[in-house]
Amino acid sequence: MRLKYLAVALLAAASLAMAGSASATAALPPIGHVFVINLENKGYDETWGPGSAAPYLSQTLRAQGVLLTQYYGIGHNSLDNYLAQISGQGPNLETQADCQIYDEFRQTGTIAPGQAVGQGCVYPAAVPTLPAQLTAAGLTWKGYLEDMGTPCRHPAIGAADDTQQATVGDQYAARHNPFVYFHSIIDTPACANDVDLSKLPGDLASPQTTANLTYITPNLCHDAHDSPCVDGEPGGLASADAWLRQWVPMITSSPAFGRDGMLVITFDESDGPGSDSSACCGEGPGPNTPLPGITGLGGGRTGALVLSKYTAPGSWNDRPYNHYSLLASIENLFGLPHLGYAASTGLNTFGLDVYNR
Helix, strand or coil: CCHHHHHHHHHHHHHHHHHHHHHHHHHHCCCEEEEEEEEECHHHHHHHHCCCCCCCHHHHHHCCCEECEEEEECCCCHHHHHHHHHHHHCCCCHHCCCCCCECCCCEEEEECCCCCEECEEEEEECCCCCCHHHHCCCCCEEEEEEECCCCCCCCCEEECCCCCCCCCCCCCCCCHCCHEEEEHHHHHHHHHEEEHHHHHHHHCCCCHCCCEEEEEECCCCCCCCCCCCCCCCCCCCHHHHHHHHHHHHHHCCCHHHHHEEEEEECCCCCCCCCCCCCCCCCCCCCCHHHHHCCCCCCCCCCCCEEEECCCCCCCCCCCCCEEHHHHHHHHCCCCCCHHHHHHHHCCCCCCCCCCCC
8 A cells, every 4th residue: 555655656746747847848938039148258256246347247237137146167268168058068178278279079989968078179060069959940040250250260170270369350269169160060051150240230130030049259359358459459348348338239129139039148167277167057077078177177157147028137046057057048948959968967947037027
């Protein structure tokens, strides 16, 4: 009899869990256009604390959306964080070093959850990506990279990456463009979706020309990476804030954003492995490097801001998220399975604590 009652109880618990999961999915708002802006190398307190050099971001925009106070990068240095956002792949020794040589990823196997085992930079075509998921689902994506010029610009395989340092008139960084690290993109017509930032205003003119996923990377000055900048700008958060003041209103006033949009503004990592390599969300050693953050398990606490008609202005929450959470949350909105570490057990994804309006 006790076994019978136990079986009934377990069945009921499982049913409730399934109902809760279905309810959570059903409760997601009908967001059809996601915009992501990545800035560079700033810890939470520097950006969001008192005396921030980015008052437009930390005050004006902050008052319009929900601040995720416990949002983290997943590693150091830059590149591994960008790759995580569109593939769920964890860092390896070369991506941690920002792929100074643009070489092949030498894969020796695959382990759960969806991790390509090996070292290198440009992943084989079989490694899945969010862009490929969107395309297969009949949805669209586009990357907008400031100063890139030629679509899908990247070094030749085996060559040194000549975009590691900014020059006057060209402050594009390939390592901040995750799309060019996948053969499934650079060897296919999908490469045409990776364009210069100057194309964005025209594409924002209507929902039909605005991609379901719009992924935006400023140049090395305007993303707060360099300070001072090679063109004489101050750089750091001051230049990033001025850039946001110019570009964010274009996005938030666009027809697509007004209809069903969400904008996420975050940073790839905190201010470096020597300062903050903390992690959240159960992130641990990966198959390709024991310490994703070089001196720790993560990329440090950065915070993130989410703007949408589905978020309450001036709100905040302290639930922990990271770049894998962002990937999984985007996949949830579009009904897609979770890739790589976005499928990690217990990983938090955006729910009613973010869509809180």
